[in-house]
Amino acid sequence: MEVVFKVRGDILIACIKGELDHHNAAPLRKGIDRSMKVFECRDLILDLTEVDFMDSSGIGIALGRYKKLSKSGGRICIAGCSTYIEKVLDMAGVFSIIPKEADVQSALCLLGGEEQLHMEV
Amino acid sequence: MENVLKMEFSALAENEAFARAAAAAFVMPLDPTVEEVTEIKTAVSEAVSNCVIHGYGELCGDESFAKNEAPTIVMECALEKGNRLTITIEDKGVGIDDVDQAMEPLFTTGDEEERSGMGFTVMQSFMDRLKVRSSKGEGTTVIMTKYLDVPGEY
Ligand SMILES: Nc1ncnc2c1ncn2[C@@H]1O[C@H](COP(=O)(O)OP(=O)(O)OP(=O)(O)O)[C@@H](O)[C@H]1O
Ligand SMILES: [Mg+2]
Numbered sequence: 001m002e003v004v005f006k007v008r009g010d011i012l013i014a015c016i017k018g019e020l021d022h023h024n025a026a027p028l029r030k031g032i033d034r035s036m037k038v039f040e041c042r043d044l045i046l047d048l049t050e051v052d053f054m055d056s057s058g059i060g061i062a063l064g065r066y067k068k069l070s071k072s073g074g075r076i077c078i079a080g081c082s083t084y085i086e087k088v089l090d091m092a093g094v095f096s097i098i099p100k101e102a103d104v105q106s107a108l109c110l111l112g113g114e115e116q117l118h119m120e121v
Numbered sequence: 122m123e124n125v126l127k128m129e130f131s132a133l134a135e136n137e138a139f140a141r142a143a144a145a146a147f148v149m150p151l152d153p154t155v156e157e158v159t160e161i162k163t164a165v166s167e168a169v170s171n172c173v174i175h176g177y178g179e180l181c182g183d184e185s186f187a188k189n190e191a192p193t194i195v196m197e198c199a200l201e202k203g204n205r206l207t208i209t210i211e212d213k214g215v216g217i218d219d220v221d222q223a224m225e226p227l228f229t230t231g232d233e234e235e236r237s238g239m240g241f242t243v244m245q246s247f248m249d250r251l252k253v254r255s256s257k258g259e260g261t262t263v264i265m266t267k268y269l270d271v272p273g274e275y
Contacts, residue, residue, distance in 0.1 A: 022170035023134035025235065053159075055166040059237040067234070084159050091246060092227070092239045
């Protein structure tokens with residue numbers, strides 16, 4: 001597994017590549033939490049476009065980050081799920097609390113969308 | 122056609138990828154669909170990681186770990202009647218108190234931060250049948266059956 005972190009304003013984008021299982025979950029979780037701190041980010045995008053295997057450990061990663069970010073007023077969005085990954089996350093009802101977007105670009109729009117809404121009014 | 126694969130490996134997280142790859146390789150000669158392979162790999166990953174996380178406990182200082190000097194997991198894949206795949210995954214760990222409760226979606230005795238309690242639900246939805254046998258202090262055996270979408274070979 002490999003993770004590439006990108007920062008857009010106060011949004012951290014974690015592009016995860018490879019297999020997301022129990023073995024890889026701990027370093028991934030630490031990496032995300034540390035990067036959020038180091039780059040002083042408030043919101044998080046989990047980019048799963050290049051994840052080619054994921055079990056319930058992925059549900060744990062998503063829900064765990066959601067709980068953590070909720071406490072600090074941050075938001076999380078999941079981008080680029082394949083049909084299979086979407087099925088696994090859906091079993092746990094992940095999308096009833098975490099929004100999903102087709103790609104990182106739309107996820108950025110969603111998380112940055114609030115200001116645009118204000119201007120329209 | 123009857124074909125069997127039996128393997129025993131150390132109960133280590135780094136062996137989870139190996140176990141699911143072995144199960145995938147086992148069914149490959151039947152020319153399964155990409156979905157079938159993914160479902161089998163995911164179900165195996167759930168069962169094997171449960172043995173590592175819950176069966177033996179991840180911490181080496183854990184009571185259950187100390188009892189088992191070299192904890193291992195046994196996986197058996199069997200192919201019968203052309204398309205019936207049975208995967209059995211067994212540990213000799215702590216066992217489960219209440220199997221029915223453990224199998225409920227979202228039930229977990231693990232760390233709330235990391236575990237979602239969805240492992241058994243994932244196994245159930247990706248395989249056609251799931252049976253769990255467990256007794257306290259003896260270990261846990263998970264038996265999963267899947268009927269592959271291939272013309273039967275009799
Ligand atoms: N091999 C095992 N040995 C002992 N207990 C087990 C074993 N497998 C499962 N359990 C028990 O059953 C519960 C439910 O397992 P399940 O795989 O559904 O969820 P989880 O492992 O807790 O979380 P997740 O799989 O979503 O990360 C576990 O929390 C554990 O208490
Ligand atoms: Mg599990």
